[in-house]
Amino acid sequence: MQPQTLMLMLFGTYALDRDVSLGAGGLIEVLGRAGVSTHATRSTLSRMAARDLLRRHPVGRKMYFGLTERSTAILHDGRAHIWRDGAVNDRWDGTWTLLSFSLPESMQRERHDLRSRLAWEGFGPVQGGLWIAPGDVEAHRIVAELGLTAHTRVFRRARTDESTDVTAMIADAYDLPELAGRYEAFLDRWEQARMPVDPLAARLALIGEWLEAIRHDPRLPVEHLPADWPAARAQKVFRDREAAFREPAQAIADGLLDRLSSSDLPQSG
The missing domain is CATH 3.30.70 (Alpha-Beta Plaits)
Incomplete structure (x- = not known):
């Protein structure tokens, strides 16, 4: 996982819609548990601030980072992909x-x-x-x-005419082996996974990898996909693992992340 992806997963999980900024020290510790060096984390924070993905908030000798409108929109979109839309389109209206x-x-x-x-x-x-x-x-x-x-x-x-073979049309228009391969790679990584030594780092990686698997999926109607289409199985594995990692990951995050509410940030001007 790229450091920026992990950082976005971290903010999306522990800061989005909570009206808080996160201290740089805690961010460095959390990404360090995921194998990202201190230097790489600091560079990532600087680049994300330059790209209007994070906003710096200096407080005394500490530096806090909060979400911007741009990153908030990106994370809301990702949340909708994961939890609202899902990977299985079994309610297609035929249009x-x-x-x-x-x-x-x-x-x-x-x-x-x-x-x-x-x-x-x-x-x-x-x-x-x-x-x-x-x-x-x-x-x-x-x-x-x-x-x-x-x-x-x-x-x-x-709507297609009844003379149109929708299944064949989909197979011609989309690279189904490539789409299926994303889910199969996710299953290879997570289907047999047990509780990890570090559930916080694992949860961030799990969510990031799942979002990467589904974000390019056009959510094709399930009735026109191969019978062994792996999306439903992969989605169940994701939700089971995420639920298992959630509480232990939260406990670790609570001990590492330095949160500061917007009302406690220094007022500019």
Whole structure:
């Protein structure tokens, strides 16, 4: 796990929506338990502050770090992916979001950016410039942010004709072996795991690795996936391990993390 990912998992677990900042000393100790050196942790904190992911709060000789609006939004999105959406789409309403685009050869960079963003948001290419995603996706927001609204057409709540083989379409539009491989790698790492020596470090790694496994998953309808699709099994392993690690990890975090509420921070000006 990258130090920044571990740091975000730490703040998402022990600071998000709690109106607190965390002391640098405790952050260094916690990441040290996960194998991150003091120097790497300090560098990570500096970089995250420079990228508007953390906000510095000097208090006497101590330095505290709090979440910014940007990092709060990122962590809320991650929380929704993990706990609200989940990895198994067994309530699909049969609709698709369709996006077609046509860009001139002179806009190759823009085409690459659009394809990358569509893949990130769960779209897969059907043919040519036509991409699909299950359910109702805010595709207009994607193209607007890229400045490509004039070059695209978006259709929401579309349905396939009965003559269309949806299972075959999904297999053509998405790299199913690659998606399944993410879950299988997670299972290899965690399915046989027992209570670790350090449940705090293990819990941060567990949540980070699970989020990495699901964040690129377009949540394809389960009825059109292979019978041995590993997402449901992996999700059960994640939730079982997270529940087992939660209380012992919390006890360690309470002893290491120096929390300061926003009301106790020095007021600027």
